[in-house]
Amino acid sequence: MKELMPHPTSEEHLTCPDCESDQVETRYERHSFEYGPPGDSVTLSATVPVHYCRNPDCGEAFLGEEAVRIRHEAVCAHLGLLTPYAIKELRVKKGGSATAFASVTGIGMASLQRWESGAQLQSRSQDNFLRLLALGDNYQALVAIREGKELARKQTSTDGPASKFRVLMGRHLESLTIQQDVFELRLRTA
Secondary structure: OOOEOOOOOOOOOOOOOOOOOOOEEEEEEEEEEEEOOOOOOEEEEEEEEEEEEOOOOOOOEEEOHHHHHHHHHHHHHHHOOOOHHHHHHHHHHHOOOHHHHHHHHOOOHHHHHHHHHOOOOOOHHHHHHHHHHHOOOHHHHHHHHHOOOOOOOOOOOOOHHHHHOOOOOHHHHHHHHHHHHOOOOOOOOO
16 A cells, blocks of 8 residues: 655644644654445555644644645545646646636636545546646647647658548538538438
8 A cells, every 4th residue: 555645734833723722743643544435445544744732731633634635645546546736737737727727628617626626536537638638749739629720730651541531620610510500301202
């Protein structure tokens, strides 16, 4: 089982949720938890920050947002899905703003925000789509498609029959749509 180590955290100064003392000490500890439906769950583990109140009258131990994020990453690793951090990194690298990325990919803004915040896991098909966008010029090809530009294709004599087909874009696609609107189906009688 893969052990996840925490990323550096920027959690603000902590106070104890029980006694509100600011005497909180943080230690990184191995944390195991169950994931999955009852009877079919698996035990995952990760190293998470555990916060201890040093107030002698309290002694409360609690987890913060960083621990939740690390546990979510452990679930992503178990399922073979991109982590929220990896999704955000891809979006920033390829599309910049969430609005631009959503516009090009067709992924809803709300879904993108839930994936990046760790509030929801993306489906396997959406994860595959994101991984394809990360490869080579796939994102730029999608930008070109969205902008209605024809993609330049290198054709060689070894392309075979596939080289005879063109990608329909822009005005070609519009003319097919217009033709589709006036298409009628007639029953032939003998």
